[in-house]
Amino acid sequence: MFCKKFAVQFRYFNNKLSRQLLSSNFVYCPKICNNSPSNSTIFKRWNSNETMLNDNKEDKESKSSKKVLYNWKVVSGVMLVAAGTLGVINYSRKKVLDAQELERKMSLGKARLGGAWELLNTDGKFEGSEQLLGNWVLIYFGFTNCPDICPVEIEKMINVVDDLQKDHQLKIPIVPVFISIDPQRDSTDRVKKYCEEFSPKLRGYTGSIDQVEKVAKTFRVYHSEGPKAAEDDYIVDHTVIMYLIDPDGQFQDYFGQNRSFGDIANAIRSRALKYQASRK
């Protein structure tokens, strides 16, 4: 409790504080200030100490409730801003993680699909991915006895290659490859004659059952012999996919049976453009 007179004197020392002291609940006290009016309303209030204390209490309560309200506003505001910031951080973090995941999946897919391989060429010599480096390579797995699908797909592949080689501006070095998944019947001679029927550009490969199996696994090519009408009369059920390998020997893309010749050519063109741009 402060005495109002004291507050007046105190003004000399601290203007701001004394103004506060004089302004509200401070009263003249009889003990310190003998000349204080004992009958004044202020003095009465001093006597009825409780009333004043209650006044003070109410005042304090309203002030503190205002303070609490104000604090809550500030806290909720801060929380909102924090939540927003966290949201933005989480969103961008998720985006980065998604991109990393996609990249990881793509590199995993690339690592799992394709890779180095070697088989017998049509001259009966071992040759494979290493000799084809520096070229874009389109690989198709099939068998020479295939009645319809293989001839259609190989024809499509040759058309794609012809079309891309016509483009003198881009100059895409591209080689079409046929790999037999029926080595029991497809000798090097047979593969040679079969390839010549389509185009002199088409390179054919075969090998032993194990050698062919290894390459088929590298490209995850499914193949299964159907029931045999005779020893060499059967159909091979197989994956109908064209694989695109870049000049570094890396798997780039694959094209299913549903992709048209123009569609495939355009896809390779855009990949070749990207590849060339990345090396300038």
Ligand code: NI
């Ligand atoms: Ni076929």
